[in-house]
Amino acid sequence: MANVRIPPTLRTETGGSAEVQAEGGTVRELLADLASRFPSLGQQILRDGDVAPFVNVYLDGEDVRTRSGLDSQVDERSSVILLPAVAGGLS
Amino acid sequence: MPSYRELLQSVKDEIQEIDARHARELLDADPTVSVVDVRERDEWDEGHLPNAVHIPRGSLESRIEQAVPDRTQRVVLYCAAGNRSAFAARALGELGYENVSSLAGGFTDWKRNGHPTALSRTLSPQGRMRYSRHLLIPEVGEEGQLRLLDSRALLIGAGGLGSPAALYLAAAGVGTLGIVDDDVVDESNLQRQIMHSTATLGEPKVESAARTIRELNPDVQVMAYRERLTSETIEQILADGWDVIVDGADNFPTRYLLNDASVWHGIPVVHGSIYRFEGQLTVFKPGDGPCYRCLFPQPPPPELAPSCAEGGVLGVLPGIVGTLQANEALKLALGIGEPLVGKLVLFDALSVSFTQLEVRRDPACPVCGDQPTITEYVDYVEFCAGARGG
Numbered sequence: 001m002a003n004v005r006i007p008p009t010l011r012t013e014t015g016g017s018a019e020v021q022a023e024g025g026t027v028r029e030l031l032a033d034l035a036s037r038f039p040s041l042g043q044q045i046l047r048d049g050d051v052a053p054f055v056n057v058y059l060d061g062e063d064v065r066t067r068s069g070l071d072s073q074v075d076e077r078s079s080v081i082l083l084p085a086v087a088g089g090l091s
Numbered sequence: 092m093p094s095y096r097e098l099l100q101s102v103k104d105e106i107q108e109i110d111a112r113h114a115r116e117l118l119d120a121d122p123t124v125s126v127v128d129v130r131e132r133d134e135w136d137e138g139h140l141p142n143a144v145h146i147p148r149g150s151l152e153s154r155i156e157q158a159v160p161d162r163t164q165r166v167v168l169y170c171a172a173g174n175r176s177a178f179a180a181r182a183l184g185e186l187g188y189e190n191v192s193s194l195a196g197g198f199t200d201w202k203r204n205g206h207p208t209a210l211s212r213t214l215s216p217q218g219r220m221r222y223s224r225h226l227l228i229p230e231v232g233e234e235g236q237l238r239l240l241d242s243r244a245l246l247i248g249a250g251g252l253g254s255p256a257a258l259y260l261a262a263a264g265v266g267t268l269g270i271v272d273d274d275v276v277d278e279s280n281l282q283r284q285i286m287h288s289t290a291t292l293g294e295p296k297v298e299s300a301a302r303t304i305r306e307l308n309p310d311v312q313v314m315a316y317r318e319r320l321t322s323e324t325i326e327q328i329l330a331d332g333w334d335v336i337v338d339g340a341d342n343f344p345t346r347y348l349l350n351d352a353s354v355w356h357g358i359p360v361v362h363g364s365i366y367r368f369e370g371q372l373t374v375f376k377p378g379d380g381p382c383y384r385c386l387f388p389q390p391p392p393p394e395l396a397p398s399c400a401e402g403g404v405l406g407v408l409p410g411i412v413g414t415l416q417a418n419e420a421l422k423l424a425l426g427i428g429e430p431l432v433g434k435l436v437l438f439d440a441l442s443v444s445f446t447q448l449e450v451r452r453d454p455a456c457p458v459c460g461d462q463p464t465i466t467e468y469v470d471y472v473e474f475c476a477g478a479r480g481g
Contacts, residue, residue, distance in 0.1 A: 007369075008369050009366065009395050010395065018439075054389045054390060054391040054395070056386070063448070066449070066451050084387075085343065085387035085391060086365065086366045086370075087340075087341060087342050087390070087396050
């Protein structure tokens with residue numbers, strides 16, 4: 001089970017949890033498992049089996065786009081961060 | 092006990108001296124020679140050898156390693172007449188410096204022989220007092236402080252992030268601060284926007300900010316732009332010339348617009364964003380790392396991107412993130428440390444944790460990539476609204 005960090009804007013989908021666990025040998029499997037545990041989270045971040053383009057996925061501090069994408073290998077000590085852009089600053 | 096004259100003579104017998112003509116030849120032939128002026132500040136201010144560093148005799152032993160780390164380096168020391176520098180040369184010998192000469196006849200002889208001199212721009216006595224804690228830091232010092240006073244930082248937003256960033260940059264003596272904001276001070280701002288106050292409710296934020304900054308540091312010139320950042324206004328604002336931009340905007344169209352403009356103008360952006368208890372911080376430096384579009388090619392749909400006005404924010408969070416933005420801007424202005432280029436920092440106020448993520452430039456980025464497809468301003472509201480379907 002790897003740890004997945006949920007961004008604040010998606011925490012309503014995980015019942016308020018900032019960190020949840022999911023299983024899988026690759027990022028793709030791990031996100032599928034995450035979506036099965038939290039279906040509404042899956043609807044937000046997955047598009048036709050892919051990650052929505054506005055969500056960055058970091059595996060151990062690196063963007064999976066710069067590794068093997070969703071096929072990047074995950075193990076039990078892996079830390080995954082889901083990260084959409086945040087607008088806020090001034091208002 | 093020897094008299095002063097006898098002591099001086101014995102010291103001069105021990106050290107190497109070089110006269111003005113030979114020193115000039117040496118310095119002309121080898122620009123790597125370190126020249127150290129050991130006189131007092133008021134003497135230095137009236138003129139000195141070109142390319143000399145100033146370390147008053149009283150601080151020589153404690154500061155020479157910073158200025159000349161290599162003890163085999165050729166060093167020429169001078170004072171007004173060659174006496175203080177003789178004692179200084181002996182002290183450096185005791186510290187293990189192997190190749191030290193004292194300029195015989197000192198600055199007086201150098202000048203009398205018509206060799207070149209330089210006048211340094213210096214801080215006023217008042218400036219030296221105000222910025223004394225900076226002057227004590229070798230990485231800043233007078234040179235760095237003068238650099239800050241010459242620096243121009245543009246703040247996008249005089250709100251949660253802009254408040255602490257502007258205050259610390261002003262306090263640090265960043266000479267010109269531009270502030271872009273079209274809003275007025277509202278009571279709901281005061282929980283975090285510390286540049287404004289109950290007394291300035293209803294005032295344009297740029298005016299409230301300018302007054303606060305003036306009261307904090309009259310050295311700072313404030314350029315207030317009471318307008319919204321658009322494709323038209325951004326060109327006029329950037330035409331005023333900025334070394335760094337501190338981005339504290341509250342919406343995606345402004346952030347993408349600012350990104351594209353900063354890439355095209357080659358101006359680094361210190362990015363900060365906040366939501367509830369968490370903040371993001373990074374530096375986009377054109378030509379030397381990724382841009383905002385490399386990091387986030389698309390904004391999230393509106394339901395996943397509530398602003399602070401919609402989702403709330405812990406009042407101190409912009410204080411922390413905005414202060415870190417000021418830190419990055421000062422590092423860029425001084426050319427010290429490692430700015431967060433290619434590194435995104437996530438801060439969580441509840442766990443007090445900082446997580447650092449790698450961000451790489453995307454060679455396929457439509458703006459800063461190898462073959463850019465966006466080369467002029469687009470409709471940013473439409474671009475960001477397009478993400479709704481995405």
